[in-house]
Amino acid sequence: MNNKIFKDVAEAQTACARWQRILNLRDWNVKVEIVKGENISDSRAIGGLNHFDHHRAAWIRLPRPEDVEPGIFGDDDDQEVTLVHELLHIFPCLRSSDDPSLSQRNLEIEQLIETVSRSMVALDRHGRGSEYLEFYRKDNEATCIN
Numbered sequence: 234m235n236n237k238i239f240k241d242v243a244e245a246q247t248a249c250a251r252w253q254r255i256l257n258l259r260d261w262n263v264k265v266e267i268v269k270g271e272n273i274s275d276s277r278a279i280g281g282l283n284h285f286d287h288h289r290a291a292w293i294r295l296p297r298p299e300d301v302e303p304g305i306f307g308d309d310d311d312q313e314v315t316l317v318h319e320l321l322h323i324f325p326c327l328r329s330s331d332d333p334s335l336s337q338r339n340l341e342i343e344q345l346i347e348t349v350s351r352s353m354v355a356l357d358r359h360g361r362g363s364e365y366l367e368f369y370r371k372d373n374e375a376t377c378i379n
């Protein structure tokens with residue numbers, strides 16, 4: 234998979250709006266920033282997310298490609314995968330906990346999100362992602378799926 238590096242923050246923001254539609258997060262106001270790696274809140278993370286649930290607002294930080302360190306989760310320099318990864322954390326069930334007893338759960342959430350975000354971006358780059366997902370959403374809009 235060819236890595237995607239956004240040419241500027243405007244392109245990242247446009248991609249964010251598109252992925253919000255695909256992920257059914259259109260009612261969120263999400264702002265994207267591309268920052269120095271050290272300004273990502275958790276030094277082990279490739280991206281950062283702050284969310285303000287009452288306002289349905291979120292702030293995603295993507296590291297500059299030159300600041301991505303190898304050996305951490307999702308250690309490639311694909312900013313689109315990182316963007317989708319952080320968007321998925323907006324869903325409350327896919328958020329990490331600060332409680333140390335939940336570290337195994339956090340790891341499982343990260344593994345799940347990493348797999349899902351890479352798969353979605355890969356499908357999308359093969360021209361298959363969006364139409365499947367649009368179809369899926371329309372089909373299930375009024376249904377609670379277990």
Ligand SMILES: [Zn+2]
Pocket residue numbers: 318322343346
């Ligand atoms: Zn994560």
